[in-house]
Amino acid sequence: MFADLLPILGSMFAAGAVSGITAGMFGVGGGFVVVPALLAVFSVFGTSQLASSDQSYIHLAIGTSLATIIVSSMRSVQSHHKRGAVDFDVLREWAPWLVVGVFCGTYIASLVSGEALLLVFATGVLIYAIYFLVSDWFDSGATARDVPHGVGCAALASGLGGFSALLGIGGGTPFVVTMVLCGRSVHQAVATAAGVGFIIAVPGALGFLVMGLSATNLPTGSVGFINLPALVAVSAMSIITVPVGANLAHRLNANHLKRAFGVYLLLVSILMFYRAIG
Secondary structure (H helix, E strand, O other), X not given: OHHHHHHHHHHHHHHHHHHHHHHHHHOOOOHHHHHHHHHHHHHHHOOOOOOOOOHHHHHXXXXXXXXXXXXXXXXXXXXXXXXXXXXXXXXXXXXXXXXXXXXHHHHHHHHOOHHHHHHHHHHHHHHHHHHHHOHHHXXXXXXXOOOXXXXXXXXXXXXXXXXXXXXXXXXXXXXXXXXXXXXXXXXXXXXXXXXXXXXXXXXXXXXXXXXXXXXXXXXXXEEOOEEHXXXXXXXXXXXXXXXXXXXXXXXXOHXXXXXXXXXXXXXXXXXXXXXXXX
């Protein structure tokens, strides 16, 4: 039994290592690495009764990704909080709307087919790819103003929560862009975004867990649409490799790194579109 799990565990450890490096280098939760990696792993090592195109695989990859973000974002918040960089006032105001958006996104995910969810994921990745490829457009010209409140906060936070739940990500990038455009420092934006990721990941992961309780023929160790071996392997390796990515980020050219990640996301988007349509 254990020998059968070795190949899939090895693949998951590798996915977690890359996810951690990416998170450290680009300040993202790693979902854009974890979801396609787990989708490939589940397709190769999943049960023979479940076709690789079945919707359960993409749902399982997204649910597991959200569960891994709980661990990584919580560790990140603790680290940033020691330096006083987390804006908890923003988190308290945004939290209810983020949760509302996550529940809406999770509900939509429960209704759509695997192919449709793949198309949503591919589209979302494409949007993020464009951002990383032209991120320097957002780096200047910010004026000092506060982040959205009231109706603006409700619309933006709920939309961010729903979109992130559909993609299996923490929503850090759009939140960082929002805060930077409002004149906040990048350090405070990234630190607070880690809290946003935690708020999105907890209800999102629970939603996918409940959604998948009735699913059958899932890979070994799955509870609902969360695969526990993948959760442990990815989380453990990402925690270890996050500092590696952070060190690389300080040593290499930031703009080159962002464009390289944008190219990666573009390739992932193309592959996901091909998988969904083909």
